Amino acid sequence: MREYAKVFQGTAFTSATPKEVTALKDRLFCIREDGVIGRVVAPEEDDYQAIVDAYRDGPGFRRLDEGQYLLPGFVDLHVHAPQWAQSGTALDIPLYDWLNTYTFPLEAKFSDLSFAKNVYEDMVSTLLANGTTTVLYFATIHKEASILLARICADKGQRGLVGKVVMDDPEQNPDYYRDADTATALKDTEEFILAVKELGASAKQGVYPVVTPRFIPSCTDEALQGLGELAAKHDTHIQSHCSESDWAHGYVQERCGKHDAFALHGFGLLTEKSVMAHCNFLDEDDAALFAETGTAVGHCPISNAYFANSVIPIARWLDIGVEIGLGTDISGGFSPSLFDNARQAVISSRMLEDGVNGELPASKRGVPNSRITINEAFYLATAGGGESLSLPVGRLEEGYAWDVQIIDTALRTSRLPLYDANEPLEDIFQKIMYLVRPENIREVWVQGEQVHKRE
Structure with missing residues (x-):
């Protein structure tokens, strides 16, 4: 089961088409050693929990905190x-x-x-x-x-x-x-x-x-x-x-x-x-x-x-x-x-x-x-x-580089106006795009490697 270098668990946003953004809720992003996304696993898939169980106690597993979201770099x-x-x-x-x-x-x-x-x-x-x-x-x-x-x-x-x-x-x-x-x-x-x-x-x-x-x-x-x-x-x-x-x-x-x-x-x-x-x-x-x-x-x-x-x-x-x-x-x-x-x-x-x-x-x-x-x-x-650029970057899907930003919407000093626990993900995405400041960008990863972390 442990065939991936890293596994991230969380909700992400990525472009499906120029006009449509897909919200990937509670997905597992399985990252290969070369820094490329090997699989994106939805909660309803048969092996979702098995992957979590296999990786969650290891150093390569990361579950996003409440209020955190993934965007492509x-x-x-x-x-x-x-x-x-x-x-x-x-x-x-x-x-x-x-x-x-x-x-x-x-x-x-x-x-x-x-x-x-x-x-x-x-x-x-x-x-x-x-x-x-x-x-x-x-x-x-x-x-x-x-x-x-x-x-x-x-x-x-x-x-x-x-x-x-x-x-x-x-x-x-x-x-x-x-x-x-x-x-x-x-x-x-x-x-x-x-x-x-x-x-x-x-x-x-x-x-x-x-x-x-x-x-x-x-x-x-x-x-x-x-x-x-x-x-x-x-x-x-x-x-x-x-x-x-x-x-x-x-x-x-x-x-x-x-x-x-x-x-x-x-x-x-x-x-x-x-x-x-x-x-x-x-x-x-x-x-x-x-x-x-x-x-x-x-x-x-x-x-x-x-x-x-x-x-x-x-x-x-x-x-x-x-x-x-x-x-x-x-x-x-x-x-x-x-x-x-x-x-x-x-x-x-x-x-x-x-x-x-x-x-x-x-x-x-x-x-x-x-x-x-x-x-x-x-x-x-x-x-x-x-x-x-004819490069496999800019999307969170299989075969693309793991280039991501971890956005924290609940940051105390720069909190986004999210008050309803059931707020639609589409609305959360729009608030991120219009209201995020650099301090909300907590981490940045390129090709599976962390290149920036805001303390």
Whole structure:
């Protein structure tokens, strides 16, 4: 009977579909030695009690306390790790000015590995404490500091997908912060890929290299083409920014004569392992290309409210089969919490549907059928993120990694308003999604290993 490394007993919530959340009441989650869920056993199954009897006196058994619930670990599809050092500042200026006045000078400092280590260790720990178990990271142009970020993810137990950023165009990037030239950018990228693949081979949860052109405005055509070839050669994930703002979207149209999506596709950068951040200005053809190629959207609702100049129609793109997950976009988004971003995703969608200009009649004020529910936002933060990365994460079911958050709703200092012993689990789930704060996240597990515990 004792064939599992760990057995957890408790109630959990997981996405069944983008619109439906399943409450798994009093389940046994049987975790294999490799950190993967081997079985999920319901109380009515014949061997439920036999499993409890076999494991409950051993060190691998855990019964959740009253008021505690399991959620899948969150998947963050867009984090600029170096920008954690400026998070919460300079959010009131246009994107172009923000990058050149604040962001690029900060990122240039990551040539200093001591500085990079301090910021990256704090960033990874902060995201884990917020329930985020898998993260798609932009690092900087610095090869060694980018490898260091991957190593920190491996050491702290976070599933990190890390990209050494490429910015090689001397006409578009400042002299103090860019790749020396295109050949160097491509050489450093390939060496980075090989180093991170070697590092990831010994990390239980997996650490992965990501081909990362910052965005089309920062890269030459030669670099973009070369990065597409490297991604194909080494079968890596790919990330960039796509049609984020009026300025960025317009620049690509003027330079390439086409939208970002088709320009990126021409360079071999749209694949089933690609995630493009923001994408606020996709049109129907762009979205259809994303669905056809398996390219995912990293939706960053808080950041978009500051810098994207529009609200992306998430509901419409979900309906045509585009893969979508959530991102915090540290530090264009000020919060490291995907709980906060899930809430903002719902708010922004309601504003898109209802409109914002009260001088217009209601029939002309918004975009119909644009709202999403908290169930859909939860899906984006979990299963949608896993599907976007083509990884078995974000669900609590057999064959998926045991990446979980243990949420305590009865915490004395941050108690959720749950007073009825018979309150429906659906209502409890919604209160968790809207009201949980970091202190409610008592433990975080990745690939069957505890990586965070709040005392």
